[in-house]
Amino acid sequence: MTDNSLSRSGKPIVLENVSRVWGDTTAVDSLSIEIEAGSFTALLGPSGCGKSTTLRMIAGLEQVSAGRILIGGADVTQKPSSQRDLSMVFQSYALFPHLSVAENIVFGLKVRRVGRAERDERLFKVASLLGLDQLLDRKPGQLSGGQQQRVALGRAIIGEKPICLMDEPLSNLDAKLRHEMRVEIRALQQQLGFTMVYVTHDQVEAITMADQVVLLNQGRLEQAAGPRQLYERPATPFAARFIGTPPMNLFPSAAFNGLTSSCDYHLGVRPEAMRLDANGPISATVRAVEYLGADVLADCVAANTSFQVRLPTSETVLPGVEVRLGFEPAALHVFDRATGHRRDDVVKEIGAELRS
Numbered sequence: 001m002t003d004n005s006l007s008r009s010g011k012p013i014v015l016e017n018v019s020r021v022w023g024d025t026t027a028v029d030s031l032s033i034e035i036e037a038g039s040f041t042a043l044l045g046p047s048g049c050g051k052s053t054t055l056r057m058i059a060g061l062e063q064v065s066a067g068r069i070l071i072g073g074a075d076v077t078q079k080p081s082s083q084r085d086l087s088m089v090f091q092s093y094a095l096f097p098h099l100s101v102a103e104n105i106v107f108g109l110k111v112r113r114v115g116r117a118e119r120d121e122r123l124f125k126v127a128s129l130l131g132l133d134q135l136l137d138r139k140p141g142q143l144s145g146g147q148q149q150r151v152a153l154g155r156a157i158i159g160e161k162p163i164c165l166m167d168e169p170l171s172n173l174d175a176k177l178r179h180e181m182r183v184e185i186r187a188l189q190q191q192l193g194f195t196m197v198y199v200t201h202d203q204v205e206a207i208t209m210a211d212q213v214v215l216l217n218q219g220r221l222e223q224a225a226g227p228r229q230l231y232e233r234p235a236t237p238f239a240a241r242f243i244g245t246p247p248m249n250l251f252p253s254a255a256f257n258g259l260t261s262s263c264d265y266h267l268g269v270r271p272e273a274m275r276l277d278a279n280g281p282i283s284a285t286v287r288a289v290e291y292l293g294a295d296v297l298a299d300c301v302a303a304n305t306s307f308q309v310r311l312p313t314s315e316t317v318l319p320g321v322e323v324r325l326g327f328e329p330a331a332l333h334v335f336d337r338a339t340g341h342r343r344d345d346v347v348k349e350i351g352a353e354l355r356s
Contacts, residue, residue: 009037009038009162009193010036010037010038010039010162010163010193010194010195011037011071011072011085011162011163011195012034012035012036012037012070012071012072012073012195013034013035013058013069013070013071013163013195013197014033014034014035014068014069014070014071015031015032015033015034015054015057015058015067015068015069016032016067016068016069016070017030017031017032017066017067017068018030018031018032018054018057018064018066018067018068018069019031019064019065019066019067020050020053020054020057020062020063020064020065021065021066026219027050027053027219028050028053028054028057028219029050029218029219029220030066030067030220031050031054031067031216031219031220031221032067032221033214033221033224035195035197035212036195036211036212037072037162037195038193038194038195039195039196039211039212040186040189040190040196040198040209040210040211040212041195041196041197041198041210041211041212041213041214042198042199042200042205042206042209042210042212042213042214043055043197043198043199043200043214043216044200044201044203044206044213044214044215044216044242045201045215045216045217045222045242046201046217046242047201048218049216049217049218049219050216050218050219050220051199051200051201051216052167052168052199054199054216055165055167055197055199056167057069058071058084058086058165058197059081059084059086059088059165060076060079060080060081060082060083060084061081064077071084071085071086071163072085072162084163085161085162085163086161086162086163086164086165087108087155087156087157087159087161087163087164087165088156088164088165088166088167089152089153089156089164089165089166089167089169090152090167090169091167091168091169091171091172092172093140093148093149093151093152093169094152095140095148095151095152095155096140097139097140097141098139099139099140100136100137100138100139101132101135101136101137101138101139101140101143101151101154102123102127102136102137104140104151104154104155105123105126105127105132105151105154105155105158106119106122106123106158107155108155108158108159109122109158109159112159122158122160123136123158126154126157126158127154129154129157129188130150130153130154130184130188131150132147132150132151132154135147135151144177145172145173145174145177146173146177146180146181149169149170149173149177149181150184152169153185153188157188157192157194161194162194162195163194163195163196163197164189164194164195164196164197165196165197165198166185166196166197166198166199167199168199168200168201169181169185169198170182170200170202170205178202178205182205182208182209185198185209186208186209198210203242203243203244203245204245206227207227207230207231207243208227210227211226212224212225212226213225213226213227213230215230215238215239215242215243217238217242222235222236222238222239222242223235223236223239230243231243231244233342234248234268234333234342235341235342236335236340236341236342237250237266237268237335237340238340240268240333240335244270244271246271246297246308246310248268248269248270248271248333249268249269249270249271249274249307249308250266250267250268250305250335251266251267251268251269251282251302251303251305251307252266252267252303252305253265253267254303255267255282255302255303255305256281256282256354257281257282257283258281258353258354259281259350259353259354264336264337264338265334265335265336265337265343265346265350266334266335266336266337267332267333267334267350268332268333268334268335269327269331269332269333270331271297271307271308271309271310272310273327273328273331274309274310274311274325274326274327274331275309275311275325275326275327276311276315276317276323276324276325276326277324277325277326278324279324279326280324280325280326280327281325281326281354282302282324282325282326283302283322283323283324284300284301284302284307284322284323284324284325285300285301285302285320285321285322285323286298286299286300286317286318286319286320286321286322286323287299287300287301287306287319287320288319289317289318289319291313293313294313295310295311295312295313296310296311296312296313296315296317297309297310297311298310298311298317298323300323300325309325329347329348329351329354329355332347332350332351332354333347334346334347334350
């Protein structure tokens with residue numbers, strides 16, 4: 001779209017030690033994060049980790065038990081949703097079935113008593129932007145899942161709010177549509193420049209769309225980082241195992257031949273970083289092999305630890321055979337068993353012992 005009249009500047013969002021408690025249940029526990037203006041932040045984690053509750057507290061739909069929420073530098077902790085200058089797209093799309101696409105999109109503007117001429121002007125721009133021009137007279141029941149998602153997006157952006165919140169918006173779509181909508185939503189956010197906070201349990205959505213990924217675990221912040229840093233330098237074993245397909249392998253020291261100094265650590269190596277190596281430090285038994293086209297995935301076991309290795313199809317491995325495996329020293333990740341924290345300070349020491 002060449003007309004940038006819909007573009008806007010985002011607003012930063014800051015959560016300071018925010019908690020949400022119901023009786024004996026703590027859904028969000030002292031969460032502190034910063035979301036830059038105009039950025040795309042994904043709240044990621046397993047079911048029940050507190051990501052949707054966090055989004056609803058930002059939206060003003062859920063009460064904060066402790067802490068503060070600031071939007072654009074202003075404390076909005078006790079302000080209702082209507083005074084937070086944001087829009088939201090729900091998992092169910094929440095479209096009115098008896099209204100047309102056009103009526104659904106402009107509904108919020110009508111409630112705010114925006115004039116007819118301005119409503120029509122904004123509707124035309126949003127419909128053009130989202131490819132809904134030919135669907136404006138249809139009802140939601142006459143639309144595909146992807147089209148309904150576009151209508152929900154249109155209703156969110158037509159209000160020209162500087163913040164847009166999305167709660168698992170693609171979970172009801174098939175794999176092909178999810179991919180298409182990921183691309184569209186990210187392009188839309190970049191084009192219009194609003195601040196996006198996006199809840200998902202799908203790591204692919206998070207790392208392909210977001211500038212920042214906030215990984216939550218049982219209501220607590222596990223790690224907040226860019227997608228590349230989260231993948232290449234996970235801060236904890238949970239982050240290491242949650243990000244990556246297949247996830248990172250975590251080994252005890254007993255899985256490495258001749259290694260004696262690292263019993264206090266979990267040693268991590270990603271499946272794609274491992275290779276067949278006659279002199280490698282890991283002796284393993286192949287249990288199963290999956291052919292994936294471009295490569296193969298070997299399920300192995302060493303020192304009673306199951307793990308996976310991604311190998312090129314040119315490598316021949318068969319179930320039941322013994323193999324030796326190695327990896328480049330830079331591929332080793334070390335985590336303290338007691339604290340769960342990443343320990344880059346001992347990587348070189350352990351790597352040197354493995355090479356000796």
